Amino acid sequence: MARLADVARKAGVSVATASRALVRPEMVAERTRQRVRDAAIELGFRYHPSAQALATGRSRLLALLVPDLTNPFYAPIIAGAQRAAEESGNDLLVVVTEESPERERQLIDRLRDRVDGFLAIAPRGAGSLFTSLDVPLVLVDRRVRGVPSVVVDTPGGLAELGAHLAELGHRRIAYLGGPRGSWADPRRLEGLQRGLDHEVVAFGPLPPTFEAGSDIVDELLASECTAAVAYNSALFLGLLYRLAQLGVRVPESLSVCCADNLAGLGLAVPEATTLHVPAEEAGSSAVDMVLGFVDGRSPEPRNRSVAVQLVIGKTTAAPR
Amino acid sequence: MARLADVARKAGVSVATASRALVRPEMVAERTRQRVRDAAIELGFRYHPSAQALATGRSRLLALLVPDLTNPFYAPIIAGAQRAAEESGNDLLVVVTEESPERERQLIDRLRDRVDGFLAIAPRGAGSLFTSLDVPLVLVDRRVRGVPSVVVDTPGGLAELGAHLAELGHRRIAYLGGPRGSWADPRRLEGLQRGLDHEVVAFGPLPPTFEAGSDIVDELLASECTAAVAYNSALFLGLLYRLAQLGVRVPESLSVCCADNLAGLGLAVPEATTLHVPAEEAGSSAVDMVLGFVDGRSPEPRNRSVAVQLVIGKTTAAPR
DNA sequence: GTGAAGATTGCAAGCGCTTGCAGTGCAAGC
DNA sequence: GCTTGCACTGCAAGCGCTTGCAATCTTCAC
Numbered sequence: 001m002a003r004l005a006d007v008a009r010k011a012g013v014s015v016a017t018a019s020r021a022l023v024r025p026e027m028v029a030e031r032t033r034q035r036v037r038d039a040a041i042e043l044g045f046r047y048h049p050s051a052q053a054l055a056t057g058r059s060r061l062l063a064l065l066v067p068d069l070t071n072p073f074y075a076p077i078i079a080g081a082q083r084a085a086e087e088s089g090n091d092l093l094v095v096v097t098e099e100s101p102e103r104e105r106q107l108i109d110r111l112r113d114r115v116d117g118f119l120a121i122a123p124r125g126a127g128s129l130f131t132s133l134d135v136p137l138v139l140v141d142r143r144v145r146g147v148p149s150v151v152v153d154t155p156g157g158l159a160e161l162g163a164h165l166a167e168l169g170h171r172r173i174a175y176l177g178g179p180r181g182s183w184a185d186p187r188r189l190e191g192l193q194r195g196l197d198h199e200v201v202a203f204g205p206l207p208p209t210f211e212a213g214s215d216i217v218d219e220l221l222a223s224e225c226t227a228a229v230a231y232n233s234a235l236f237l238g239l240l241y242r243l244a245q246l247g248v249r250v251p252e253s254l255s256v257c258c259a260d261n262l263a264g265l266g267l268a269v270p271e272a273t274t275l276h277v278p279a280e281e282a283g284s285s286a287v288d289m290v291l292g293f294v295d296g297r298s299p300e301p302r303n304r305s306v307a308v309q310l311v312i313g314k315t316t317a318a319p320r
Numbered sequence: 321m322a323r324l325a326d327v328a329r330k331a332g333v334s335v336a337t338a339s340r341a342l343v344r345p346e347m348v349a350e351r352t353r354q355r356v357r358d359a360a361i362e363l364g365f366r367y368h369p370s371a372q373a374l375a376t377g378r379s380r381l382l383a384l385l386v387p388d389l390t391n392p393f394y395a396p397i398i399a400g401a402q403r404a405a406e407e408s409g410n411d412l413l414v415v416v417t418e419e420s421p422e423r424e425r426q427l428i429d430r431l432r433d434r435v436d437g438f439l440a441i442a443p444r445g446a447g448s449l450f451t452s453l454d455v456p457l458v459l460v461d462r463r464v465r466g467v468p469s470v471v472v473d474t475p476g477g478l479a480e481l482g483a484h485l486a487e488l489g490h491r492r493i494a495y496l497g498g499p500r501g502s503w504a505d506p507r508r509l510e511g512l513q514r515g516l517d518h519e520v521v522a523f524g525p526l527p528p529t530f531e532a533g534s535d536i537v538d539e540l541l542a543s544e545c546t547a548a549v550a551y552n553s554a555l556f557l558g559l560l561y562r563l564a565q566l567g568v569r570v571p572e573s574l575s576v577c578c579a580d581n582l583a584g585l586g587l588a589v590p591e592a593t594t595l596h597v598p599a600e601e602a603g604s605s606a607v608d609m610v611l612g613f614v615d616g617r618s619p620e621p622r623n624r625s626v627a628v629q630l631v632i633g634k635t636t637a638a639p640r
Numbered sequence: 641g642t643g644a645a646g647a648t649t650g651c652a653a654g655c656g657c658t659t660g661c662a663g664t665g666c667a668a669g670c
Numbered sequence: 671g672c673t674t675g676c677a678c679t680g681c682a683a684g685c686g687c688t689t690g691c692a693a694t695c696t697t698c699a700c
Contacts, residue, residue: 051656
């Protein structure tokens, strides 16, 4: 394994100069810089990460706390974060928190010496955990006072979705809510309501699962709503499944839609009316933000929001 | 941040002794060891990971290559690997390969200086990529000559499943196959066949998606099979969904089952007949194995296998 | 009492890279 | 011709930890 010293020798300069030629090229004469670079390439030089980390105090490692990996909603966020990290020469430590605040705390504590900063997806639990940490951290899809964050503007999208349903002529609209304690859930309901003149019929809190979606169907049908909006894809799929089983036609007898889109789920129901969530963007934006904190710039704004897009599919139509 | 030097000073010993007291306690006198330990605790001492890594040449970091995060099948493997890593004081770099061999190669190259070893989930593509690497690597759920691995014995489970179906009286049994190029797919088919007297009716290759599962249903029904075994959960769910839509009763008109179980999918269809895959175990076993290679022990056997368990649910019954 | 094996400990040299500071050479300014 | 200033470069001191080797201290056996 070639070290910087080898490069330096080959280029006929000191290690110091070799180092500078690579990290602070403007401090080095053009000719020298070129010689060092050539030597580096020729020798296949690669930094020794620990050595560099020890000397600079930067590990070029970021940790991403994610509640659980089985929820396909997080996958694109992770992918986006990963890409952004990679592009900036960092790597990502993805760790599963199981939504346990205790574990979150533990993990942060365990990893804080190892990483330069944290991204945290923590849809539930007290936000206070993140409030007085002295490490760079940005919260994803959640807002807590005093903590930098990137959120997805699902409520905004739901307002649009509500308007769409209203326009189709729906007057009695159901919202199949998310899990108890969810930060996003009440905001989504509120968003949907914002787009509507009539009061939303809210069901829930519901676990965000296929089963819950299918179990709620009887109650939903009894409510005489003409349209239903599901908190997330799993719920939505359960709903669809049970409706199919009961022979309820979609969208003829009931319009249904979902507050996030299923892309990448591998379970895509084609042409459902959904909100397209630019989750990758949220992930990468969050990474940019922590990196900003890491090297001392104070990225503004400290609370970002990415817009969602209403995708009108074939599961919504005018009520009969 | 307390360094080892602080601990040493507080305990009244040299840094060398302090270090040894913590990593090679048997080399240090009982009394001293205790003093050092107390001092460390009192000061809240924690190793500086980069410093330790630089000195020892071990980063205590492992990389896990995973094809994609949206496939819930991988989640428990990751969880298991994560747990095992954590327990042994290591951390896990989870990286998504998108099943691109090129990217796999790149990632390995990019991370090899950073991590002590690799775990790779690479269900498709040429195995040769892994064959002549000079880093510790173990393949998960895939076997390639000359490469250490941990596989899940799904074929064995399928043989049991086949026997179960045969016993119920099924004679014409369909297998809804996995994706083209899958290493596991032909082995699963072969496993299923092993449990049966009659020739399996094989469909596929099929993409392992919900859609593919629902799309194949017409063809499946036309085949007059009385039972069907799906390659994986997504396919299985699609199948179930479409059958429900068509009003085909399960298991009365058709027995269906799945070669992996849905636990943790959040989409669990209760009481389906499936194979329970101890994926966590596979993950943790793989970690133990790489760690073995990392510190020079040569863990035996170099090719491990974890057994799956047949779970008889309510989606299989005797044919009419 | 004496020498030697054995048990503890400390010294100091790294691990590979960064960076403050000092030194060099050169062109411009007087 | 002799300062000055500037652009480069090199020296060497770390970053915090590990570890081979030497030094010291015990403990025994003779």
